[in-house]
Amino acid sequence: MRKTLLIPFFILALCNLAFTQEHKYWVGDTVNVRHWPNQMPEAYMDSTDYYLKHRDTAKGSWVVLYWDKEMKHKYREYKTADSGSYTEWYKEGQLGEKYAYPVEPDGIDEDTVWYPDGVIKKLAVNKDNTRQLIMYYHSKKVRQIDVSLLNKKEVYPFNYDWVYTEAWCENGQLIGRDSMKSVRPFLLTSYYCNGNKRLEGIIHYGHCYGILKMWYENGQLKSLEQYEDTITSNGHLNRAGIKTGKWSYFDEKGKLIKEEVYKDDVLIEKKKY
16 A cells, blocks of 8 residues: 555656756847846846746746856746746845745735845835835935835736835935826926936926926026926816927026027027027
């Protein structure tokens, strides 16, 4: 009886071994691996991500990407059955990123990125329907904070609606604050690290309207721009982002160097001084 039971267990063990096999590739394998540029390289290990092109590996198998063709230095390791959890390493072997994807809508989603010397570069946690992403300078000072709320109308995988972003220079100077209020007209002001204004204007749905001012870092006015500012009867802006009127440009000493005239978003006159 004991010998009879050994056979199915042996077969099960072999099946399980095949089921959880590793699929190994190196990042230079252009047939199987694709390159994907990061939109926010300051928050990640590198400005390029590497992913497996195909998804035909057995469910539950491990995929390991390597920095080198000899496959001695791991780049990324993940399990195909796990929708997004992975671990990444720098070329020198230091831990670079660890991402844990939730398997349930109310699960905790954590993402941590480290600088090569182990200092935290990015920390993101999704918990209690709120996602907070914090980016750090190497000095450990906060660089940027993004906050989003879970959109419960969306089905798995989960979607978060952006609420606001705040960003600072390394010296602690606030660069700017943007928020979901941008769907309504609001005054947006951003700053240089020395405290001087960089930009100021009314924003609506990501578009400018009215007067937009921009400055050089030394405080001199850089440009004056005009956009349509027609407001409809229901209070919404019409034609926001449409260039109109006279635009003026200045050099860093405050001298007028160029003027442009727009009508209905079309340049109709241009002067240089």
